[in-house]
Amino acid sequence: GQQVMQIPQYQHVQEGEDFTTYCNSSTTLSNIQWYKQRPGGHPVFLIQLVKSGEVKKQKRLTFQFGEAKKNSSLHITATQTTDVGTYFCAGATSGTYKYIFGTGTRLKVLA
Amino acid sequence: NAGVTQTPKFQVLKTGQSMTLQCAQDMNHEYMSWYRQDPGMGLRLIHYSVGAGITDQGEVPNGYNVSRSTTEDFPLRLLSAAPSQTSVYFCASSLAGTGGMNTEAFFGQGTRLTVV
Numbered sequence: 001g002q003q004v005m006q007i008p009q010y011q012h013v014q015e016g017e018d019f020t021t022y023c024n025s026s027t028t029l030s031n032i033q034w035y036k037q038r039p040g041g042h043p044v045f046l047i048q049l050v051k052s053g054e055v056k057k058q059k060r061l062t063f064q065f066g067e068a069k070k071n072s073s074l075h076i077t078a079t080q081t082t083d084v085g086t087y088f089c090a091g092a093t094s095g096t097y098k099y100i101f102g103t104g105t106r107l108k109v110l111a
Numbered sequence: 112n113a114g115v116t117q118t119p120k121f122q123v124l125k126t127g128q129s130m131t132l133q134c135a136q137d138m139n140h141e142y143m144s145w146y147r148q149d150p151g152m153g154l155r156l157i158h159y160s161v162g163a164g165i166t167d168q169g170e171v172p173n174g175y176n177v178s179r180s181t182t183e184d185f186p187l188r189l190l191s192a193a194p195s196q197t198s199v200y201f202c203a204s205s206l207a208g209t210g211g212m213n214t215e216a217f218f219g220q221g222t223r224l225t226v227v
Binding site for chain 1: 142144146151152153154155156159161167169170201203207211212213214215216217218219220221
């Protein structure tokens with residue numbers, strides 16, 4: 001079945017450093033979504049990518065969807081303490097509604 | 112708008128007991144789903160529904176039943192609780208796009224379930 005892996009599992013950075021998490025799917029995806037979950041909270045939607053090679057930016061966050069639509073990345077420039085949380089990708093294959101979540105990357109930012 | 116409402120927030124069950132986790136949304140979303148979250152394993156899809164009367168299995172459906180009699184409600188039933196079902200359960204809803212391309216999912220606050 002479809003599997004979605006994320007690396008790294010954990011990342012500690014100094015405030016101001018950059019951060020990147022990678023998402024890899026075992027199958028070709030029709031689209032991929034990214035979510036952020038604060039400690040003790042629920043996942044909150046960040047963005048959706050649909051097109052091969054797509055790049056989207058939200059302030060300090062840059063999202064990419066691979067050319068083969070099997071991988072994606074989230075890059076945060078100059079991390080802040082407010083970026084703390086776990087970042088998940090979630091992908092679905094074409095024609096299905098099964099959104100499979102990645103294992104998540106937990107980010108800690110040291111002030 | 113309340114969004115997605117899950118009840119209860121916390122629950123302790125004894126092994127073998129049954130119970131229903133409630134999920135309701137007021138956004139007229141066609142798509143609803145249940146996930147469980149365990150440490151180090153991300154969110155795993157249990158069951159999902161693309162509309163009233165339609166449900167399908169996710170990654171980890173064993174031990175759980177669902178039904179979707181209305182657009183608003185999507186309850187999750189544990190038939191005979193086991194310690195392995197100790198987890199945090201999240202319900203989510205979204206608009207169902209064409210070709211399986213949903214819009215953003217809105218999550219409930221979660222139900223923390225402990226089975227002893």
